[in-house]
Amino acid sequence: MAAVPEYFGSMVFDDRVMKANLSAEVYRSLRKTIDEGAKLNIGVANAVAQAMKDWAVARGATHFTHWFQPLTGVTAEKHDSFISPSPDGGVIMEFSGKELIQGEPDASSFPSGGLRATFEARGYTAWDPTSYAFLKDKTLCIPTAFCGYNGEALDKKTPLLRSMEALNRQALRVLRLFGNTEVRRVSPSVGPEQEYFLVDADMWAKRRDLRFTGRTLFGAKPPKGQEMDDHYFGTIKPRVAAYMADLNDELWKLGILAKTQHNEVAPAQHELAPIYTTVNIATDHNQLTMELMQKVAARHGLVCLLHEKPFVGVNGSGKHNNWSLSTDTGVNLLSPGDTPYENAQFLLFLCAVIKAVDDYQDLLRISVATAGNDHRLGANEAPPAVVSVFLGDELAAILGCIEYDAPYTSIDTGKVRLGVDVLPKFRRDTTDRNRTSPFAFTGNKFEFRMVGSADSIACANIMLNTAVAESLKVYADRLEGAEDFETALQAMIRKTIQDHKRIIFNGNGYDDAWIKEAVEKRGLLNYPSTPDCVPHLLDEKNVALLTSHGVLSRAELVSRYEVTLENYCKTILIEANTMVDMARTEIIPAVQAFALDTAKTASAKRELVPGCPCGCETELVKRLSALTDEIYRETGALEETVLALATVEDIKAEAERIRDTVLPGMGRLRLPCDQAETLTPKKYWPFPTYGDLLFGVR
Ligand code: ADP
Ligand code: MG
Numbered sequence: 001m002a003a004v005p006e007y008f009g010s011m012v013f014d015d016r017v018m019k020a021n022l023s024a025e026v027y028r029s030l031r032k033t034i035d036e037g038a039k040l041n042i043g044v045a046n047a048v049a050q051a052m053k054d055w056a057v058a059r060g061a062t063h064f065t066h067w068f069q070p071l072t073g074v075t076a077e078k079h080d081s082f083i084s085p086s087p088d089g090g091v092i093m094e095f096s097g098k099e100l101i102q103g104e105p106d107a108s109s110f111p112s113g114g115l116r117a118t119f120e121a122r123g124y125t126a127w128d129p130t131s132y133a134f135l136k137d138k139t140l141c142i143p144t145a146f147c148g149y150n151g152e153a154l155d156k157k158t159p160l161l162r163s164m165e166a167l168n169r170q171a172l173r174v175l176r177l178f179g180n181t182e183v184r185r186v187s188p189s190v191g192p193e194q195e196y197f198l199v200d201a202d203m204w205a206k207r208r209d210l211r212f213t214g215r216t217l218f219g220a221k222p223p224k225g226q227e228m229d230d231h232y233f234g235t236i237k238p239r240v241a242a243y244m245a246d247l248n249d250e251l252w253k254l255g256i257l258a259k260t261q262h263n264e265v266a267p268a269q270h271e272l273a274p275i276y277t278t279v280n281i282a283t284d285h286n287q288l289t290m291e292l293m294q295k296v297a298a299r300h301g302l303v304c305l306l307h308e309k310p311f312v313g314v315n316g317s318g319k320h321n322n323w324s325l326s327t328d329t330g331v332n333l334l335s336p337g338d339t340p341y342e343n344a345q346f347l348l349f350l351c352a353v354i355k356a357v358d359d360y361q362d363l364l365r366i367s368v369a370t371a372g373n374d375h376r377l378g379a380n381e382a383p384p385a386v387v388s389v390f391l392g393d394e395l396a397a398i399l400g401c402i403e404y405d406a407p408y409t410s411i412d413t414g415k416v417r418l419g420v421d422v423l424p425k426f427r428r429d430t431t432d433r434n435r436t437s438p439f440a441f442t443g444n445k446f447e448f449r450m451v452g453s454a455d456s457i458a459c460a461n462i463m464l465n466t467a468v469a470e471s472l473k474v475y476a477d478r479l480e481g482a483e484d485f486e487t488a489l490q491a492m493i494r495k496t497i498q499d500h501k502r503i504i505f506n507g508n509g510y511d512d513a514w515i516k517e518a519v520e521k522r523g524l525l526n527y528p529s530t531p532d533c534v535p536h537l538l539d540e541k542n543v544a545l546l547t548s549h550g551v552l553s554r555a556e557l558v559s560r561y562e563v564t565l566e567n568y569c570k571t572i573l574i575e576a577n578t579m580v581d582m583a584r585t586e587i588i589p590a591v592q593a594f595a596l597d598t599a600k601t602a603s604a605k606r607e608l609v610p611g612c613p614c615g616c617e618t619e620l621v622k623r624l625s626a627l628t629d630e631i632y633r634e635t636g637a638l639e640e641t642v643l644a645l646a647t648v649e650d651i652k653a654e655a656e657r658i659r660d661t662v663l664p665g666m667g668r669l670r671l672p673c674d675q676a677e678t679l680t681p682k683k684y685w686p687f688p689t690y691g692d693l694l695f696g697v698r
Helices: 015-021 024-036 042-058 097-101 157-177 201-205 208-213 238-253 279-299 340-359 361-367 393-404 458-480 485-503 512-521 530-538 540-548 554-608 615-647 651-679 690-695
Strands: 063-068 076-081 083-085 091-093 123-127 133-136 139-148 186-200 258-263 269-274 302-305 318-327 439-441 446-452
Touching (some): 015 024, 015 042, 042 097, 063 123, 076 139, 097 123, 139 157, 157 186, 157 318, 186 279, 186 458, 201 690, 238 279, 269 279, 279 458, 318 458, 340 361, 340 458, 340 485, 361 446, 361 458, 361 540, 393 485, 458 485, 530 540, 530 651, 540 554, 554 615, 615 651
Parallel strands (some): 063 139
Antiparallel strands (some): 063 076, 083 091, 186 269, 186 302, 318 446, 439 446
């Protein structure tokens, strides 16, 4: 086996390959497009296309595809082969600049939330040269944005790129105010930590709920769960270790910086974290990581579950979106610096994030809203649905001193004067880590922990980038006109702390008392469910933010509102139908079979021992019979509830009805089924139990 540095990125048309395979002139021109967004002329595109094709074909590729990220949340690709007929009856392999730059998939079946009626099937994909092309399954994949013919974004990448532009524009204004003339570009850096479960493929195949919905809809609590905390960072089992090694290889070949892996809190749960990179690449890489996690699992007889809550009573899975701001000169703007000036700048960027999170709590909550993630947020494990910021005691104390103009003990000069004092270095101490906070400062970055494990990280970062761009805009507008920069800066930081300190919370986010305090005393928003929060996407203040920074138009926002609610409804309805199906065709017959055999046992016993009371059998049959009756009743009731939705026309009303009637109906059906499971011997039970699934992989 070759050493990692030898094959790292071997499937990527990256900078090294470009340099080696393009003429100096073409390379320079392409770099200018990648780094500065300069327009690419067709001559250069043709040369790049030719080089890409030769490189790909030499590695066995036969096809190319524009790889894009529609609003479904997964990636899409339509493959075209390179072949082109030649006059002698054979074929040649061809790929033109035009084919590289733009594609026209028949896009009618992708959700657009009304942006594009189905009869206007045309949409086009446009090459994103900032994310390298790569090879996957003998296909050259070209990362692209996906738009309608009038330029309306039908995907997640377009608004993400726009939000990066908005943030860059405002951050540069602020940096110039600090006298920085060198930086030419500021980009968000993101490292998403990805949680997932691994279960045995044969067991998975026996569960229709896992196959159709990605989560278990039935299942009694196993005798052992996660109460011993013996899995977190525990020894990795051989089969899982082999999987992780294989997965790393595949990711490395694709130039994905897979770095850390460990067992998570729940049994069968694991995590993978890459080294952080620019957000649009991090987003592409995370999509690829999720895809490969599932593909590689199949080779090991495993199935990777990316659902946010595959098992009730066991921790769910999230994605920790570590976010910071990097300059093209290599400076992290969220890292406290060594000089007073750098520190003043750091505090301003820090305040910009605090203000952004407070002003747009709703957008952050909306950006992670899915039916799956609703099970996680608000349960006693993941961050709550209430958004707050954790700063740690040290930083909170410094902000407190600035707010009250009070002395800060660890600085000799007494009061913290921006632009004058050097702040103490903040310890990146793991004991100071608050794992319950939805949005935690961890020394030089923020960790947004509400993102669901199956979700694209694009949405969360679109909102975060844009909200921070807005804070920076407000700051730049005020500071550019200030008479004395330092006084204005100090005043503005103080005002941000005063206005937004309600969002700062360093305590236990899982505590019920916190939710009460957050909502009642601090006036923070609490939207436990998707239908609660998504309509606020169209609140005037949010529309104003996203349109004014050119990130999403009103029509694009309406489309996202519709698609998110539609997905919510469809997801839960598929779950409800799956439950009805499993209860009727698997669970009831299984319980009946056991009850019948128990009754037979009783009569057999009575034949042998006349007058035998058969207390156990009688009692069991009674209980099983009562449970089957209840299951039967609840199945019918759930089915009725689903059917009754046919009359609801408005998508918001439908989502609310589903939340208020279908979800509780599913809960009522599950209860007797899970009770029946605990009374029914394994040989009768139609599918693997929680115990089998969670402890089945050695
Ligand atoms: P943990 O949070 O588990 O202690 P780390 O803090 O080392 O682990 O890193 C978690 C993730 O954060 C990794 O993906 C890492 O690359 C990423 N990360 C580290 N520094 C930054 C940064 N400045 N900006 C964005 N992400 C970062
Ligand atoms: Mg972390």
